[in-house]
Amino acid sequence: MSAISIRGPYSGGRNQRTLIIIGASALIVATIIVTVSVLVTRSDSNVELTLEEKVHQILEDSPVIDGHNDLPWNIRRLAYNDLRRVNFSEDLTQNAIWGKDDSTHTDIPRLRKGHVGAQFWVAYTSCTSQFKDSVEQTLEQIDVIKRLVDKYPEDLQFATSADDIENAIANKKIASLVAVEGGHSMQFSFGILRNLYAMGARYMTLTHSCNTPWADASPVDAKNPILLPESDGLSEYGLRIVKEMNRLGMMVDLSHVSQRTMEKALNHSVAPVIFSHSSARAICDHHRNVPDSVLEQVRKTNSLVMVNFYNGFIRCDGQRANISDVVEHIEHIRGVTGPDHIGIGGDFDGVDSVPEGLEDVSKYPDLIKALLETGNWTDEDLKKLSGQNLIRVFRAVEEVRDSLKGQEPEQDAIKAEELEKYKVNLTCITAKFERLQPQQLLKTRREAPAELQLREL
Ligand SMILES: *[C@@H]1O[C@H](CO)[C@@H](O)[C@H](O)[C@H]1NC(C)=O
Numbered sequence: 001m002s003a004i005s006i007r008g009p010y011s012g013g014r015n016q017r018t019l020i021i022i023g024a025s026a027l028i029v030a031t032i033i034v035t036v037s038v039l040v041t042r043s044d045s046n047v048e049l050t051l052e053e054k055v056h057q058i059l060e061d062s063p064v065i066d067g068h069n070d071l072p073w074n075i076r077r078l079a080y081n082d083l084r085r086v087n088f089s090e091d092l093t094q095n096a097i098w099g100k101d102d103s104t105h106t107d108i109p110r111l112r113k114g115h116v117g118a119q120f121w122v123a124y125t126s127c128t129s130q131f132k133d134s135v136e137q138t139l140e141q142i143d144v145i146k147r148l149v150d151k152y153p154e155d156l157q158f159a160t161s162a163d164d165i166e167n168a169i170a171n172k173k174i175a176s177l178v179a180v181e182g183g184h185s186m187q188f189s190f191g192i193l194r195n196l197y198a199m200g201a202r203y204m205t206l207t208h209s210c211n212t213p214w215a216d217a218s219p220v221d222a223k224n225p226i227l228l229p230e231s232d233g234l235s236e237y238g239l240r241i242v243k244e245m246n247r248l249g250m251m252v253d254l255s256h257v258s259q260r261t262m263e264k265a266l267n268h269s270v271a272p273v274i275f276s277h278s279s280a281r282a283i284c285d286h287h288r289n290v291p292d293s294v295l296e297q298v299r300k301t302n303s304l305v306m307v308n309f310y311n312g313f314i315r316c317d318g319q320r321a322n323i324s325d326v327v328e329h330i331e332h333i334r335g336v337t338g339p340d341h342i343g344i345g346g347d348f349d350g351v352d353s354v355p356e357g358l359e360d361v362s363k364y365p366d367l368i369k370a371l372l373e374t375g376n377w378t379d380e381d382l383k384k385l386s387g388q389n390l391i392r393v394f395r396a397v398e399e400v401r402d403s404l405k406g407q408e409p410e411q412d413a414i415k416a417e418e419l420e421k422y423k424v425n426l427t428c429i430t431a432k433f434e435r436l437q438p439q440q441l442l443k444t445r446r447e448a449p450a451e452l453q454l455r456e457l
């Protein structure tokens with residue numbers, strides 16, 4: 001009935017102890033068996049994880065942070081920046097306009113399927129707007145990015161920092177950042193640059209396909225260049241722009257610039273830089289890709305190359321590319337930089353031809369799967385590639401900004417000679433960016449053009 005009656009009055013101390021020891025031992029053995037079997041079951045289930053499940057696990061932990069998506073440009077091109085004309089919660093492959101356009105690859109359902117956790121949305125304006133309305137167009141594109149984020153609050157969350165990206169991801173939202181593509185968006189004005197930062201821009205690509213008065217673009221490196229270098233990569237003023245971007249905490253993006261520009265910017269920047277959408281020149285010898293010598297500098301400076309998927313940068317032989325070709329670029333870059341300096345910048349919505357298997361923003365998991373299949377990527381390295389490297393570099397840029405708190409903003413205007421030297425067409429620009437001495441101003445006030453007189457008043 002009770003413990004006492006089991007032991008009985010004659011069971012004695014030794015027998016009781018033996019019983020206790022046997023009982024305890026049985027308990028320990030049972031515990032060990034249960035533990036071992038649980039561990040075995042766990043490792044069994046690990047073995048049984050399909051590749052797809054493993055990919056899912058990696059991207060749940062570290063969702064894709066893509067460096068470059070031109071959706072805002074398509075909203076301008078196809079919807080005149082009127083968000084009532086298109087519903088991004090829909091499957092746009094079925095849309096009469098968007099579904100038939102080769103350069104559209106993005107909608108919210110596909111971003112979700114693609115495990116996208118953060119996107120740099122690009123406020124791009126074409127080189128034909130340089131010295132004309134490039135700044136106006138850039139402001140309109142930043143505005144449309146903000147309206148897009150406001151219109152889809154269930155899915156998108158505005159972000160301007162590494163912490164913001166992590167908060168949005170923790171919130172199950174897609175962190176949405178503003179990027180500016182092309183130095184012509186700031187013309188040659190520190191005031192405009194600072195305002196772009198204030199509006200949320202967290203990287204600026206120093207050039208698009210045209211030179212600016214202070215930086216040379218990649219076509220100067222083309223086999224039959226139609227563009228000649230004018231600033232020895234980066235002029236003295238261009239170096240100051242890099243310095244001011246460091247002070248602001250705006251990432252310097254070197255996709256689209258010439259090799260000399262890359263080298264000088266990498267040398268001069270005190271913060272790491274990024275290539276928001278470029279691949280490996282050793283695999284496909286295109287001036288938009290990054291040469292190995294520059295990849296070395298990327299490694300030494302803790303910088304980042306986010307691989308571009310555009311067919312023409314992945315395969316230079318004119319053939320249709322596939323995921324294996326993209327894997328080759330990624331593995332080449334890793335071979336030079338190690339696993340800490342590679343990311344993804346698909347260039348979706350900015351190109352009209354993408355590799356087989358990477359047709360749109362839903363396909364990032366297939367790329368991770370293909371990398372897993374090579375057998376030479378650890379889960380940790382794939383998480384760095386998908387997003388953690390960008391977070392690390394972004395944080396380093398923010399730390400440099402914080403360390404430069406005491407530094408004065410750049411205030412020098414570009415010199416008139418620099419504009420003349422580069423044959424800048426100032427027909428559409430009324431302000432004269434000369435640095436006139438006060439005496440000169442006094443001397444010339446009477447003859448000076450009206451706008452200069454007004455400025456002096
Ligand atoms: C947009 O599409 C989603 C998904 O089909 C739908 O639920 C929503 O009502 C649509 N919004 C408008 C304004 O049509």
Ligand SMILES: *[C@@H]1O[C@H](CO)[C@@H](O)[C@H](O)[C@H]1NC(C)=O
Pocket residue numbers: 260263264267
């Ligand atoms: C970059 O810096 C290195 C070392 O200081 C120097 O040897 C090299 O000439 C520099 N390159 C450029 C393009 O500034």
Ligand SMILES: *[C@@H]1O[C@H](CO)[C@@H](O)[C@H](O)[C@H]1NC(C)=O
Pocket residue numbers: 322323324325357
């Ligand atoms: C990509 O194409 C190459 C041939 O160019 C082929 O060998 C390879 O298997 C293809 N990869 C995929 C993932 O289809």
Ligand SMILES: *[C@@H]1O[C@H](CO)[C@@H](O)[C@H](O)[C@H]1NC(C)=O
Pocket residue numbers: 331335373374375376
């Ligand atoms: C990755 O694995 C493939 C075979 O799956 C091999 O050919 C390649 O050299 C490996 N790359 C690296 C960088 O180890």
Ligand SMILES: *[C@@H]1O[C@H](CO)[C@@H](O)[C@H](O)[C@H]1NC(C)=O
Pocket residue numbers: 425426427428
């Ligand atoms: C300068 O730009 C204006 C306006 O676009 C154009 O009419 C003029 O021909 C250009 N001048 C030169 C020298 O290119």
Ligand SMILES: [Zn+2]
Pocket residue numbers: 181256277350
């Ligand atoms: Zn681009």
